Amino acid sequence: MKIIICGAYAIGTHLARLLSRNQEEITVIDSDQERLAKIGFDYDLLTLQGSPTSVKTLKEANTAAADLFIAVTPDENTNIVCCIMAHALGAKKTVAKVGDAEYAEEEIKAFYKNLGVDRIIYPEVLAARDINSGLKMSWVRRRWDVHDGALVMLGIKLRENCEILNQPLKNLCGPNDPYHVVAIKRSGETIIPGGNDELKCFDLAYFMTTRPFIPYMRKIVGKENYADVKNVMVMGGGATAVRAIQTMPEYLNVKLFEIDNDRCEVLNQVLGEKTLVINGDARDISLLMDEGIRNTQAFVALTGNAETNILACLTAKRLGVRKTVAVVENMDYASMAESLDIGTIINKKAIAASRIYQLMLDADVMNVTFLMQANADVGEFVAKEGARITLKPVKGLGLPKGMTIGGLVRNGEGMLVSGNTKINPGDIVVVFCHDVNMKQIEKMF
Numbered sequence: 001m002k003i004i005i006c007g008a009y010a011i012g013t014h015l016a017r018l019l020s021r022n023q024e025e026i027t028v029i030d031s032d033q034e035r036l037a038k039i040g041f042d043y044d045l046l047t048l049q050g051s052p053t054s055v056k057t058l059k060e061a062n063t064a065a066a067d068l069f070i071a072v073t074p075d076e077n078t079n080i081v082c083c084i085m086a087h088a089l090g091a092k093k094t095v096a097k098v099g100d101a102e103y104a105e106e107e108i109k110a111f112y113k114n115l116g117v118d119r120i121i122y123p124e125v126l127a128a129r130d131i132n133s134g135l136k137m138s139w140v141r142r143r144w145d146v147h148d149g150a151l152v153m154l155g156i157k158l159r160e161n162c163e164i165l166n167q168p169l170k171n172l173c174g175p176n177d178p179y180h181v182v183a184i185k186r187s188g189e190t191i192i193p194g195g196n197d198e199l200k201c202f203d204l205a206y207f208m209t210t211r212p213f214i215p216y217m218r219k220i221v222g223k224e225n226y227a228d229v230k231n232v233m234v235m236g237g238g239a240t241a242v243r244a245i246q247t248m249p250e251y252l253n254v255k256l257f258e259i260d261n262d263r264c265e266v267l268n269q270v271l272g273e274k275t276l277v278i279n280g281d282a283r284d285i286s287l288l289m290d291e292g293i294r295n296t297q298a299f300v301a302l303t304g305n306a307e308t309n310i311l312a313c314l315t316a317k318r319l320g321v322r323k324t325v326a327v328v329e330n331m332d333y334a335s336m337a338e339s340l341d342i343g344t345i346i347n348k349k350a351i352a353a354s355r356i357y358q359l360m361l362d363a364d365v366m367n368v369t370f371l372m373q374a375n376a377d378v379g380e381f382v383a384k385e386g387a388r389i390t391l392k393p394v395k396g397l398g399l400p401k402g403m404t405i406g407g408l409v410r411n412g413e414g415m416l417v418s419g420n421t422k423i424n425p426g427d428i429v430v431v432f433c434h435d436v437n438m439k440q441i442e443k444m445f
Helices: 010-020 033-042 055-060 076-089 106-115 123-135 211-220 239-246 261-274 285-290 306-318 331-339 348-359 438-443
Strands: 002-006 025-030 046-049 068-071 094-097 119-121 142-146 151-157 179-186 189-191 204-209 231-235 253-258 275-279 298-301 323-327 344-346 365-371 376-382 403-410 413-416 428-433
Touching: 002 010, 002 076, 010 025, 010 033, 010 348, 025 033, 033 046, 055 076, 068 076, 076 094, 076 106, 094 348, 119 348, 123 142, 123 239, 123 298, 123 323, 123 344, 123 348, 151 211, 151 403, 151 413, 179 211, 179 403, 204 211, 231 239, 231 306, 239 253, 239 261, 253 261, 261 275, 285 306, 298 306, 306 323, 306 331, 331 344, 376 438
Parallel strands: 002 025, 002 068, 025 046, 068 094, 094 119, 231 253, 231 298, 253 275, 298 323, 323 344
Antiparallel strands: 142 151, 151 204, 179 189, 179 204, 365 376, 376 428, 403 413, 403 428
């Protein structure tokens, strides 16, 4: 597959890393030679210096032969224009990143699709979904619903009171057990576990289960004392905060802290009575105490400064808040934030790159996401008639090292998978993989 990426910024760089693992033919266009030199040194791809809105540059990149044309510069107008141009030159599919909520409206997306922009990515919408997913359960770092919740993936930080530590997984995750451990993050290393692996204290473990067994999971990992989220404090009143608050469940009580007085007036108009907007600095401990931090179950830091967000979450944890969520846009800070036990880390660039990454895969791949904290991919694949994945029970398939099957959905019902499970055509199969070519997995389906 020939892929052209316009913009050697954070999203383009992250995309290049994801896509280069699959040995695709990638060309990155950018006007800055320094950015190109860095990305060209780190990854196996071609670079081209020039303007992405130049016909000459697009022709030189052989845009006419592009299977996927991705525009992720910081300027949404540039992204829209070069996608329209790429479509006119013959690119098969185009994707543009935008930063204005207007583009997220279905009517607007349809308008631009007619002009040649096949897909519009608005990172704030994607980030808001992840934030609200993280607030559903105070004791979970990451939740991912498969096929409307037929299967549920839970990323959980394990503590001393977890009941299933230091035991071989083959004794815990048998055919009749209601969960499987599909990935473990331990001391910076990602493990796709086998039967002899064990869970350790402070692991970030990813479990696959079904919705009725979520309370059971909560018990065995020792999280029953975590209060459900009812009161939320949000720091920073930018676009991501607005989008997240507008889509939060009605039962949540939200207080939003914003330093800028003029912005507070705008937020009051946009958010209405649903949210109490407070003109103040959420790093002010006395202000937090006055506003009821002791009776708050979740603190969400969404300013544009990663250090501020990390420190604010650490302060909230010290004041007794169990669930903290921080936007950390600097990729280098993400692992540091994880080591500080911040909680849920949101990186809009990584989320957007993950969403675009899905578009390069076959139509039978329903959903793919990149778990930044685990450095692993998780995807929903549809098994075709006669596909290799359907020919033998799972234990006889010879799955690549670093890949495991977490579960499947058959006729709308979620099922966990054991070695004796036989996958049928039409099944939706959830796959976890670390350092495995997703195209290689795609061929099995």
